[in-house]
Amino acid sequence: MNVTANWSYPTAIRFGAGRIAEIAEACTAAGITKPLLVTDKGLANLPITTQTLDLLEAAGLGRAMFADVDPNPTEVNAEAGVKAYREGGHDGVVAFGGGSGLDLGKVVAFMAGQSRPLWDFEDIDDWWTRADADAIAPIVAVPTTAGTGSEVGRASVITNSQTHEKKIIFHPKLLPAVVICDPELTVGMPPMITAGTGMDAFAHCLEAFCSPHYHPMSQGIALEGMRLVKENLPKVFADGTDIEARAHMMSAAAMGATAFQKGLGAIHALSHPIGAVHHTHHGTTNAVVMQPVLRFNRAAIEDRLALAAAYLGIAGGYGGFYAFVGDLNAALGIPATLTDLGVANPDIDALVASALIDPSVGGNPVKMTAENTRALLLDCF
Known part of the structure; x- marks a missing residue:
């Protein structure tokens, strides 16, 4: 190709x-x-x-x-x-x-x-x-x-x-x-940076796809961006010199940033303050909080993610998509929790306050409040 x-x-x-x-x-x-x-x-x-x-x-x-x-x-x-x-x-x-x-x-x-x-x-x-x-x-x-x-x-x-x-x-x-x-x-990127940046692209596409705002152009771009990550991130993680797969990942990255004109959500609302205070890698942080956010938003996104799963060739609707994210993170060596990522002694109240004023909040399918955001953040440790 x-x-x-x-x-x-x-x-x-x-x-x-x-x-x-x-x-x-x-x-x-x-x-x-x-x-x-x-x-x-x-x-x-x-x-x-x-x-x-x-x-x-x-x-x-x-x-x-x-x-x-x-x-x-x-x-x-x-x-x-x-x-x-x-x-x-x-x-x-x-x-x-x-x-x-x-x-x-x-x-x-x-x-x-x-x-x-x-x-x-x-x-x-x-x-x-x-x-x-x-x-x-x-x-x-x-x-x-x-x-x-x-x-x-x-x-x-x-x-x-x-x-x-x-x-x-x-x-x-x-x-x-x-x-x-x-x-x-991008060939010289070490595997962990390849994984973290690739999951950043996936997070952009996923959150744009789930955002409740009306933007069909972004919706289509987000869906195909997720497919490109699904097909190619494991390839470049295993073999950084695979130029065709590297090219598809570059496309997915550009597509994610184009798609998120439609909005981002809780993944980014959490990862921005965590990264700013604890100096964690942004894309890796997105990957760590992704499954907790999928659980948090489930009622609002279940049907929509069933459509995405079908397009991506994932069986089992929302549940299959959720499991896919967990399997992908595990395959890429992404830490399972923020604790494993190295976030120690977090000031939960300060992180929640910062999350709630992050511009990404407005695109989350479930309205974020002090109470539910605190529960979500604790669920990430």
């Missing part, structure tokens, strides 16, 4: 193995002549990053990198990135990496021309209209994991370093102008 294509939805995407070679062309298409490559500390010195910088330099686009990015990027990282961007006289960003590098790269491009503080643009009501849209720099996104789908998203998740809360920064122009999805860049 030839998994190489150019797509124009939801933005311009150059998809296929080896297409990182087109990074300079992508910058030109986005109107960038002097890019700042933003990535995370873990990727900064890896061959895929060096290769990308070599390609930019060879094309006369300079060689500039900012990599002071934490696993859960903060406003402190953002300020440092904007400083590097301005001092370097850059005119665009190559956001390179997993969710952290992509999210921070997008925010650097967004904030470089703004005069208001970052938190003024949180995803609340129409706060995004406060931004000077003309001052937002163009973004080329290059994912190196297959999970968050941030490369096709209009938002970034940034952790407030003072309150340890994950905040969502939103603006339509945070959507990158050009995306390069090259599955060869």
Whole structure:
């Protein structure tokens, strides 16, 4: 199967193995002549990053990198990135990496021309209209994991370093102008990161599919995204060099982030505060709380998940789907509980309070309250 294509939805995407070679062309298409490559500390010195910088330099686009990015990027990282961007006289960003590098790269491009503080643009009501849209720099996104789908998203998740809360920064122009999805860049992901990021993509599709909001386009994308994860995540976990399966996982990641315009839910409402406070891996945390959330939402989603199970080739309706999630987690070595994940001495009241103000809450099929959310969280330990 030839998994190489150019797509124009939801933005311009150059998809296929080896297409990182087109990074300079992508910058030109986005109107960038002097890019700042933003990535995370873990990727900064890896061959895929060096290769990308070599390609930019060879094309006369300079060689500039900012990599002071934490696993859960903060406003402190953002300020440092904007400083590097301005001092370097850059005119665009190559956001390179997993969710952290992509999210921070997008925010650097967004904030470089703004005069208001970052938190003024949180995803609340129409706060995004406060931004000077003309001052937002163009973004080329290059994912190196297959999970968050941030490369096709209009938002970034940034952790407030003072309150340890994950905040969502939103603006339509945070959507990158050009995306390069090259599955060869994901080959070096270790199995546990492959598992965690893959389950993040699955969680996005699952929650979008179960959200009660009306968005049939997202519904269809979410369903096929789940199928791609079901068929391909076990393959790439077992053999990271399976390029075709890696490609399908990259598609699933982009599909999840496109689908969750329909909404997310309790999985993300829990995993955002847990990750912000306890520094757990986001996708792995999603996987750990997935079955408890399926139980929590059962009455509202039972019929809908029976339809999904049929499409996915899973027998037994809701019960079969629920068992499938447990079996998949076990096969991927995902911890069974938050305790096993390393969450120790949690402040349950604080986590519940944070969960209830998370933007994901509104998409959950069952209304989340202080009482039922507390019970749900305790059920995850």
